[in-house]
Amino acid sequence: MKSLLIVYHSQSGTSAKLANAAWRGAQREADIEVAVMRAWDAGTVDLDRASGVLLVMAENSGALCGTMKDFLDRTFYPAIARGLVLPYALLISAGNDGRGAQQQAERILSGYPFPAAATPIILRGKFCPAHERASCELGQAFAAGLSMGIF
Numbered sequence: 001m002k003s004l005l006i007v008y009h010s011q012s013g014t015s016a017k018l019a020n021a022a023w024r025g026a027q028r029e030a031d032i033e034v035a036v037m038r039a040w041d042a043g044t045v046d047l048d049r050a051s052g053v054l055l056v057m058a059e060n061s062g063a064l065c066g067t068m069k070d071f072l073d074r075t076f077y078p079a080i081a082r083g084l085v086l087p088y089a090l091l092i093s094a095g096n097d098g099r100g101a102q103q104q105a106e107r108i109l110s111g112y113p114f115p116a117a118a119t120p121i122i123l124r125g126k127f128c129p130a131h132e133r134a135s136c137e138l139g140q141a142f143a144a145g146l147s148m149g150i151f
Contacts, residue, residue, distance in 0.1 A: 002146045003033040005050035006139070007042045009057050009067035014093045014127045018135040019056040022091060025139030026054075032143040039071040044078035051146050052087045052117060054139065059094040059101035064108075072108045079112050087117035087151035089142050091135060098122035117142055117151045 004026050010016035019036055026034040037046060039057075047053060057068040064072075090105055092098045102120045109116075121138055123131040145151045 001031060001033055002051040003035065003049060004052050004054060004139075004143050004146060005042070005046055006034065006036045006054045006056060007039050007046075007068075007071060008036070008055075009039040009065050009071075011058065011065070015056050015058050017127050018091055018093060018123065018131065021132045021135035022054055022056065022139030025136035025141075026143035028140050029143035029147050032147050034139075034143065039067045042071060044075045044082065044084075047075055047079055047084055047086060048082055050086060052089075052142060052151055053114070054089045054091060054142055055105065056091040056135075057093070057101060057105070059092055059098045062097065062100040064101045064104040068105070072105070076108070076112065084112065086112075086114050087146075088114045089116070089118040089138060090120035091138060092120060092122045093127075093131075094122055094124050096124055098124060115151075117145060
């Protein structure tokens with residue numbers, strides 16, 4: 001059975017809400033296992049078990065949040081050593097921009113090398129129903145793509 005790993009970091013609670021909405025969307029695909037983990041708790045073993053990874057994070061001071069950077073730093077060389085190549089998607093919460101976090105994450109992920117499964121989604125401003133809907137749709141679309149073997 002294929003699986004989607006959702007890794008998130010949330011300081012204010014917004015990214016946790018986005019990750020939860022993505023999880024609910026992914027659950028709509030019956031033949032996909034979905035795991036949600038905080039970035040502090042996730043590691044290379046979890047990536048090794050996954051068929052794809054959705055990274056949910058905030059942009060802090062125009063850059064990738066530190067905890068997600070830590071996750072990527074901790075898993076980078078072990079993932080390369082294991083030959084992992086997983087499709088990924090980015091879901092970014094931003095006050096007003098988000099492109100700095102996107103660019104930094106994409107640079108790091110290209111070194112694994114992990115291919116993008118979807119265009120990054122940047123949700124600006126306070127959490128709202130539109131953000132919840134977009135997160136749910138991304139989770140379902142990514143899970144469906146894994147299920148169909150597109151990614």
